[in-house]
Amino acid sequence: MNRQWLYARQPQGKIGPDTFQWTETAIPAPSDGEVLVRTRMLSLDPANRAWMMGKTYRDALEPGQVMSGFAIGEVVESKSGGLKAGDIVEGDWGWQDYAALPERRLTRRTTQAPLEHLVGPLSITGLTAYFGLLEVGQPKPGDTVLVSAAAGAVGTMVGQIAKLAGCRVVGTAGGQDKCDWLVRELGFDAAVDYKAGGVRRALAAVCPGGVDVYFDNTGGPVLDAALSLMNQRGRIVGCGNVSQYDVEKPAPGPMAVPGLVVTKRLRMEGFIVMDFFDQREPAEARLAQWVADGRIKAVVDIVDGLDKAPQALIGLFEGNNRGKRAVRVS
Incomplete structure (x- = not known):
């Protein structure tokens, strides 16, 4: 059957x-x-x-x-x-x-x-992280990259790829245990428990130089906080809105977006991984090599x-x- x-x-x-x-x-x-x-x-x-x-x-x-x-x-x-x-x-x-x-x-x-x-790591999940960060976010060595839902499928990959790109990486996750694990096991430079409250203040403390690339998996309050910390000409990668999926009534979007995008000259771009499937083969080969070499933990x-x-x-x-x-x- x-x-x-x-x-x-x-x-x-x-x-x-x-x-x-x-x-x-x-x-x-x-x-x-x-x-x-x-x-x-x-x-x-x-x-x-x-x-x-x-x-x-x-x-x-x-x-x-x-x-x-x-x-x-x-x-x-x-x-x-x-x-x-x-x-x-x-x-x-x-x-x-x-x-x-x-x-x-x-x-x-x-x-x-x-x-x-x-x-996972060698398919849609890994490719989403790879193309979203490298093609849409376009990080440069020395940039601060902030990743929401950093302990999830895409987030764990984004953070590790950003470290390979020479960036300082900060994540948000639910619970201090997950935050500690991101730093200890996956090499994040810092992580903030969004469930503890005061996420804007906590992110400002661990991102004293602001944020250059924000990889958004969640929307909601973390997106609000990230927008306030973006550096001029920062890049916001719109990958998901998971904080608004499994709820009775989605929250309204951040009211400050238009003004901040203009004054900080931000680029906010959404994407679907299939947009980049013409580049899939070399990307998969690169991800597979990183996993085989131990530079990325699957x-x-x-x-x-x-x-x-x-x-x-x-x-x-x-x-x-x-x-x-x-x-x-x-």
């Missing part, structure tokens, strides 16, 4: 177990030009929640459909000329054991690495079992993970 999690209903406020529905169906058979893929690893991301809120860079989720999600899988049957049984592929086929998909919707992975690295938080996917995503928004959270399905 093909086990699946369906998106059952739009949450009012935080997601809960009733957001999803478990079902079992027959394993699909691939048609001509398709392959049957068995899910090995399932990526859990803040974007999973954003898709429930309405149209973004993709259509909104509709109740009754298989819960969407990025995955790594193995081809078990092929009716396509470009893929064969045993190939490792990635794509968006959702929370299920098997999917029959056309070849064009899949990317064959050739990098020799553990699957947990292919679902931090992956694995939950075992497809049946645990809803609770694992709920836990992601409760801050239970460090680094990339993924589900090992098979």
